[in-house]
Amino acid sequence: xxxxxxxxxxxxxxxxxxxxxxxxxxxxxxxxxxxxxxxxxxxxxxxxxxxxxxxxxxxxxxxxxxxxxxxxxxxxxxxxxxxxxxxxxxxxxxxxxxxxxxxxxxxxxxxxxxxxxxxxxxxxxxxxxxxxxxxxxxxxxxxxxxxxxxxxxxxxxxxxxxxxxxxxxxxxxxxxxxxxxxxxxxxxxxxxxxxxxxxxxxxxxxxxxxxxxxxxxxxxxxxxxxxxxxxxxxxxxxxxxxxxxxxxxxxxxxxxxxxxxxxxxxxxxxxxxxxxxxxxxxxxxxxxxxxxxxxxxxxxxxxxxxxxxxxxxxxxxxxxxxxxxxxxxxxxxxxxxxxxxxxxxxxxxxxxxxxxxxxxxxxxxxxx
Numbered sequence: 001x002x003x004x005x006x007x008x009x010x011x012x013x014x015x016x017x018x019x020x021x022x023x024x025x026x027x028x029x030x031x032x033x034x035x036x037x038x039x040x041x042x043x044x045x046x047x048x049x050x051x052x053x054x055x056x057x058x059x060x061x062x063x064x065x066x067x068x069x070x071x072x073x074x075x076x077x078x079x080x081x082x083x084x085x086x087x088x089x090x091x092x093x094x095x096x097x098x099x100x101x102x103x104x105x106x107x108x109x110x111x112x113x114x115x116x117x118x119x120x121x122x123x124x125x126x127x128x129x130x131x132x133x134x135x136x137x138x139x140x141x142x143x144x145x146x147x148x149x150x151x152x153x154x155x156x157x158x159x160x161x162x163x164x165x166x167x168x169x170x171x172x173x174x175x176x177x178x179x180x181x182x183x184x185x186x187x188x189x190x191x192x193x194x195x196x197x198x199x200x201x202x203x204x205x206x207x208x209x210x211x212x213x214x215x216x217x218x219x220x221x222x223x224x225x226x227x228x229x230x231x232x233x234x235x236x237x238x239x240x241x242x243x244x245x246x247x248x249x250x251x252x253x254x255x256x257x258x259x260x261x262x263x264x265x266x267x268x269x270x271x272x273x274x275x276x277x278x279x280x281x282x283x284x285x286x287x288x289x290x291x292x293x294x295x296x297x298x299x300x301x302x303x304x305x306x307x308x309x310x311x312x313x314x315x316x317x318x319x320x321x322x323x324x325x326x327x328x329x330x331x332x333x334x335x336x337x338x339x340x341x342x343x344x345x346x347x348x349x350x351x352x353x354x355x356x357x358x359x360x361x362x363x364x365x366x367x368x
Contacts, residue, residue: 001030002049011088016050018082019059022066023048037061053089099339103199110191117185124178131171138164187324194329197350198343223357230276230349231255235265235292236310237284245279245310248338249345262287266295273301276352277345280328282311282319290326297327306348308332310341 001023004016026033030048034041039058046052059082067073142160234245234256242258249256257272259265262284269275278296282289289309297303309323312334320331330344 002045004050008050009092011085011092012050012053015053015082015085015089016048018085019054019062020048022062025066025069027069033065036065053086053093056083056086059086099202099337099343100199102337102340103195103202103343107192107195107199110188110195113188114185114192117181117188121178121181121185124174124181128171128174128178131167131174135164135167135171138167191329194344194347197347198340201343201346202339224353228353228356229253229255230352231257231272231274232345232349233257233259233265233268233275233278235259235262235279235284235289236281237261238281241281248341249279251342254349261285262289262292262295265292269296269299269302269305273305275302275305277306277308277348279308279310279341279345282309282313282323290322293323293326293328303327306351308344308348310334310336 001020004013004020008016023030023033030044031041033039034044037058043052047054047058063074063079063082138160142157142164145156145160230253232249232254234242234249235258236242236245237260239260242260246256246258257268257275259268263286265278265280280289280293284292287295289311293307293309296305296307306329307327308330309320309328310332311319313319323331329348332341332344
């Protein structure tokens with residue numbers, strides 16, 4: 001029997017533990033029981049590992065088989081307990097399904113932005129080549145006419161110079177646009193990569209089947225000392241929002257630090273600049289999220305900390321564009337799916353651990 005998935009939520013873990021206890025009573029292999037109940041052995045394994053929530057009919061059959069083995073029927077109270085566990089696990093699984101749909105839509109949007117900016121870059125590249133060629137042709141004409149001073153008037157030269165200067169100004173403008181477009185394309189590519197990793201986490205936790213699933217994110221946590229605990233900074237002016245965030249993101253081996261304003265967040269970053277990721281509200285009194293992010297990105301020690309904006313400000317693209325422009329890696333609109341947020345944070349925590357592993361590689365065996 002596979003061990004319980006380390007990333008299981010409490011609801012799925014409770015149900016899986018109950019099913020494992022019941023299955024152990026039968027005293028047979030999973031393969032035999034899978035054949036008995038016409039269930040794929042891999043599916044049965046996922047049921048008992050907690051990575052997939054079984055249908056209630058399977059649980060009823062298992063309880064019936066256990067009752068026959070024991071010679072004592074399960075009490076209605078015991079069945080109700082298992083039914084509530086199953087309902088709680090199903091509700092959580094539905095949340096994961098919504099998270100998958102949300103992340104998949106975000107990945108599609110990011111991919112569309114990559115393709116759109118790539119097409120725009122090609123247009124700008126062609127325009128730059130054409131303008132530079134025209135400038136080169138004008139320069140040749142100027143050189144020829146300058147050599148034949150007797151046959152050319154100042155008016156002809158001035159006309160060519162004006163045209164050359166106009167084209168030079170266009171080249172400067174196109175180069176600036178090209179630089180901005182390349183930056184946007186790189187940001188969209190980076191978002192695609194992160195979203196693929198986030199999707200892989202949710203898919204593994206949900207127990208998705210199929211060869212088309214992304215490879216699982218492999219944790220390097222076990223390679224680092226136990227005292228290395230990634231910190232996540234939560235910034236929101238409303239205590240209820242901070243409490244909700246803590247309930248979603250409170251997992252072992254991860255420290256949550258809260259701040260109720262932009263100023264408090266900057267103070268925390270002065271004390272500790274090794275946060276794995278920052279969850280930042282936009283609408284706060286005094287210093288809002290955009291201004292706070294700008295301060296964070298201006299400071300050398302904190303500019304590389306990923307920032308995720310989490311806000312109820314709405315879906316207006318202007319807000320997300322402004323968020324990305326001040327250096328955010330993501331922009332999430334409330335109400336958010338908790339599993340999507342957990343997946344996003346988990347990826348940045350894992351990237352932080354990978355950086356720490358690179359900076360402080362483990363010692364060889366026998367070396368202290």
